[in-house]
Amino acid sequence: MRRVYLDHSATTPVHPGVIEAMVDCMQNHFGNPSSVHSFGREAKKLLEEARANVAHLIGARPEEIIFTSGGTEADNLTIFGVARAMRKKGNHVITSATEHHAVLDACQALTKEGFEVTVLPVDETGMVRVEDVKAALKPETVLVTIMHANNEVGTINPIKEITQLVKAHGAIMHTDAVQTVGKIPVDVNDLGVDLMSLSSHKIYGPKGVGALYIRKGTKLFPLSHGGGQERKRRPGTENLPGIVGFGKAAEIMARELPEEMGRMGRLRQRLIEGLLAIPEVQLNGHPTERIPINVNVSIKYIEGESLLLMLDMKGIAASSGSACTSGSLDPSHVLLAMGICHEVAHGSLRLTLGRDNTEEDIEYVLDVLPQIVERLRAMSPLYANKEG
Amino acid sequence: MRRVYLDHSATTPVHPGVIEAMVDCMQNHFGNPSSVHSFGREAKKLLEEARANVAHLIGARPEEIIFTSGGTEADNLTIFGVARAMRKKGNHVITSATEHHAVLDACQALTKEGFEVTVLPVDETGMVRVEDVKAALKPETVLVTIMHANNEVGTINPIKEITQLVKAHGAIMHTDAVQTVGKIPVDVNDLGVDLMSLSSHKIYGPKGVGALYIRKGTKLFPLSHGGGQERKRRPGTENLPGIVGFGKAAEIMARELPEEMGRMGRLRQRLIEGLLAIPEVQLNGHPTERIPINVNVSIKYIEGESLLLMLDMKGIAASSGSACTSGSLDPSHVLLAMGICHEVAHGSLRLTLGRDNTEEDIEYVLDVLPQIVERLRAMSPLYANKEG
Amino acid sequence: MYTDKVMDHFMNPRNVGEIDNASGVGEVGNASCGDIMRIYLDVEDNIIKDVKFKTFGCGAAIATSSMATELIKGKTIDEALELTNKAVADALGGLPPQKMHCSNLAADALHKAIADYKAKQDAKK
Ligand SMILES: Cc1ncc(COP(=O)(O)O)c(C=O)c1O
Ligand SMILES: Cc1ncc(COP(=O)(O)O)c(C=O)c1O
Ligand code: FES
Ligand code: FES
Numbered sequence: 013m014r015r016v017y018l019d020h021s022a023t024t025p026v027h028p029g030v031i032e033a034m035v036d037c038m039q040n041h042f043g044n045p046s047s048v049h050s051f052g053r054e055a056k057k058l059l060e061e062a063r064a065n066v067a068h069l070i071g072a073r074p075e076e077i078i079f080t081s082g083g084t085e086a087d088n089l090t091i092f093g094v095a096r097a098m099r100k101k102g103n104h105v106i107t108s109a110t111e112h113h114a115v116l117d118a119c120q121a122l123t124k125e126g127f128e129v130t131v132l133p134v135d136e137t138g139m140v141r142v143e144d145v146k147a148a149l150k151p152e153t154v155l156v157t158i159m160h161a162n163n164e165v166g167t168i169n170p171i172k173e174i175t176q177l178v179k180a181h182g183a184i185m186h187t188d189a190v191q192t193v194g195k196i197p198v199d200v201n202d203l204g205v206d207l208m209s210l211s212s213h214k215i216y217g218p219k220g221v222g223a224l225y226i227r228k229g230t231k232l233f234p235l236s237h238g239g240g241q242e243r244k245r246r247p248g249t250e251n252l253p254g255i256v257g258f259g260k261a262a263e264i265m266a267r268e269l270p271e272e273m274g275r276m277g278r279l280r281q282r283l284i285e286g287l288l289a290i291p292e293v294q295l296n297g298h299p300t301e302r303i304p305i306n307v308n309v310s311i312k313y314i315e316g317e318s319l320l321l322m323l324d325m326k327g328i329a330a331s332s333g334s335a336c337t338s339g340s341l342d343p344s345h346v347l348l349a350m351g352i353c354h355e356v357a358h359g360s361l362r363l364t365l366g367r368d369n370t371e372e373d374i375e376y377v378l379d380v381l382p383q384i385v386e387r388l389r390a391m392s393p394l395y396a397n398k399e400g
Numbered sequence: 401m402r403r404v405y406l407d408h409s410a411t412t413p414v415h416p417g418v419i420e421a422m423v424d425c426m427q428n429h430f431g432n433p434s435s436v437h438s439f440g441r442e443a444k445k446l447l448e449e450a451r452a453n454v455a456h457l458i459g460a461r462p463e464e465i466i467f468t469s470g471g472t473e474a475d476n477l478t479i480f481g482v483a484r485a486m487r488k489k490g491n492h493v494i495t496s497a498t499e500h501h502a503v504l505d506a507c508q509a510l511t512k513e514g515f516e517v518t519v520l521p522v523d524e525t526g527m528v529r530v531e532d533v534k535a536a537l538k539p540e541t542v543l544v545t546i547m548h549a550n551n552e553v554g555t556i557n558p559i560k561e562i563t564q565l566v567k568a569h570g571a572i573m574h575t576d577a578v579q580t581v582g583k584i585p586v587d588v589n590d591l592g593v594d595l596m597s598l599s600s601h602k603i604y605g606p607k608g609v610g611a612l613y614i615r616k617g618t619k620l621f622p623l624s625h626g627g628g629q630e631r632k633r634r635p636g637t638e639n640l641p642g643i644v645g646f647g648k649a650a651e652i653m654a655r656e657l658p659e660e661m662g663r664m665g666r667l668r669q670r671l672i673e674g675l676l677a678i679p680e681v682q683l684n685g686h687p688t689e690r691i692p693i694n695v696n697v698s699i700k701y702i703e704g705e706s707l708l709l710m711l712d713m714k715g716i717a718a719s720s721g722s723a724c725t726s727g728s729l730d731p732s733h734v735l736l737a738m739g740i741c742h743e744v745a746h747g748s749l750r751l752t753l754g755r756d757n758t759e760e761d762i763e764y765v766l767d768v769l770p771q772i773v774e775r776l777r778a779m780s781p782l783y784a785n786k787e788g
Numbered sequence: 789m790y791t792d793k794v795m796d797h798f799m800n801p802r803n804v805g806e807i808d809n810a811s812g813v814g815e816v817g818n819a820s821c822g823d824i825m826r827i828y829l830d831v832e833d834n835i836i837k838d839v840k841f842k843t844f845g846c847g848a849a850i851a852t853s854s855m856a857t858e859l860i861k862g863k864t865i866d867e868a869l870e871l872t873n874k875a876v877a878d879a880l881g882g883l884p885p886q887k888m889h890c891s892n893l894a895a896d897a898l899h900k901a902i903a904d905y906k907a908k909q910d911a912k913k
Contacts, residue, residue, distance in 0.1 A: 017439060023432040031426050038419050044411040048708045048725050049717035051405060081469035084636030088624035114626030121625050213637060220608060220639020235623055236476035237509050238502030248472030249601060251608020320436045329437035337436050705846035723821040724846035746822045779804050781826040781842035
């Protein structure tokens, strides 16, 4: 059976060149980068090469990159690390309603430490309004964290404008760029942010490794303690194979991005057109300000999990904001924040493209999907009600 | 040139079978374990197989294992997680002077949150005295964390006896078993501990992954927040290739341990004998209660870093507790805690054995080392003084 | 970590040893990391005819000792006094940041040895 992976915002396949680099690292350079001897020095060299590659991808300097165990840790390190370090200056943090749980839940936990957190709303396309940020800034505001692009609907926030406001106000600006890095051009100096979270497994690197960009001079307490690794900001023996893989992925992304961005955009347009040709399907998110790999639609009168399972039987991997897929009782907080009602959120389908996808893959999906939709709708009392 | 790696307590080479399992995971099962579709389910299956293998190695149940980014995170998660969760019950924590920095520094940081920390001394072999634990237990004691074996001198602590006291007192017992798991038999139920830290890269698995054993019913706050992974105790997309590698390493260790333990012990005895035949060399640590891979000696009148560099020129990788190798101003806190003076600590040499080492490796070291010692002593003003 | 120059002076240190009845001896010990360096001078007509050292310390400590002795051999006392710690480190192609304190040893020991020589000369007068 044909297998079509369309869940690249959840995770990506590991690039063959990345696997090769990791195997070389594990077979030939397994030393501990802290060791004095040649095994250690070779490992250290690989570590610093990877750091340079990741820095290059976002226009940073290598010494401004520290490696973490993933995007979640980078987000948590920022939120707890900066807020606690700035506690004397103020106790107010601003974030937005569509952030990843790593940001939202960390901010929520901050409130138990005496912080006040403002969660900004988004408009119906999922975008944070610059004027809302302006209105929320207070003398006590020490940190603003707004994601670069959303993982569910792909909407890109106006981070550059927001950052200008935040910096002029004297607060620290962080953006979770897990979903944009490697997909659109991202430059820390163009955006002006102080901190930026990255994750390797979203850019064809291995899982379990990420990075935090920390602009020189930004104060941050570590989340954990131990050896002096990563400039004392992130202790523990470095995940060398993971970091080497991440570095290789960053190098490949930097090279492929210009061409892939265009190709993804074209596949995406074809997919959206095809999906909107099915009756009662709506596009969620922003029509243009969205990352080129993201398609998110709501297919009315059906529920996302059943849809995913039927697609899976046809070899198609996708995801949904349905409550039934989340393990919790509520559908996607992102779709709800955009003002989409529960019922429509339940029928959401996210298809996220990647470098292995072809036009044939898209045609296959557009061939299979209408039949599935029809079958599910035939079973749905909502659809029956509506017709009746 | 012959290369002899004798720094297995710093990190180990990755076992070829581990690399193979990781490559298979990355090539064929790259899904996100949280995904509904087949890619996700395959990943989830690998995750749970690895968990079962790691659990088996220490006699635990799979649901009592959570994966972390390494030993450092497992230690920090325990110390902050348990202490904060038990805050209402008491604010006293007990640890020992020879713990890894991941434990010592985390305990130090706890004092800023209003905890009182007792750091127990050790005897001249590096062992914690059971009666000292008994004397230190107070009504406010909520957590005791004592390492199973020390990473520098290899001394094994009487964890079973200590745990009995601690449990009878109603406190929670943690042991950092990073240096014992895979080297001697370790069983969580035999030891009776509530929590145990493990690290993959010390048992021929990849760096950047570890585990925390948490006995059912033990309360613990997470260090960071986000997705609900690892029973909400450790969020973030799972480091699947790392975890799969760790699981494979655990499986191999469980199989090889009985035989390797004996072989390591024999190589170690030969090495110790040969080293003690050099004049003015002393063995650091316990004569018998030490892990079979550890040799730690002090070679008087010479400094450890120069010794490591000269050994390195001969292809031999080792480590030292000298201040000059630490990047800080003090020599090893472990050797100092054992009552060894600065000068003798500076001349310490740690050789830690592994599964690739042969008798020939040991003879090579014993052939090369005396000449190096002679050269360095000829340069040493301390040796001159002594002779003069 | 170390430059090739450092490794060369570490593996093949110049002027290791002692001088019997030296014209001047200087010893410095950096209590912080326990390293000790001793320099022996043989001075004739205000010129350093020979110099030897003994050092207990890391690779950088040994290499800087060796380089410092090389740099002043055959120089006048006044020229030798001008030797700075930085000059020694530079001559070695630089030292890692955490090792800069070791380079302070060599020039300091030398200056002490010269002071000892001068004191001995004054005593003779
Ligand atoms: C926007 C965003 N932030 C953070 C994360 C978390 O990254 P990681 O999976 O590496 O922990 C993800 C992906 O899960 C994400 O999409
Ligand atoms: C006793 C002990 N605990 C903890 C650690 C830290 O483990 P990791 O390197 O996986 O962070 C180590 C090794 O460095 C260790 O030897
Ligand atoms: S209908 Fe079963 S989980 Fe929602
Ligand atoms: S002598 Fe100790 S660091 Fe150089």
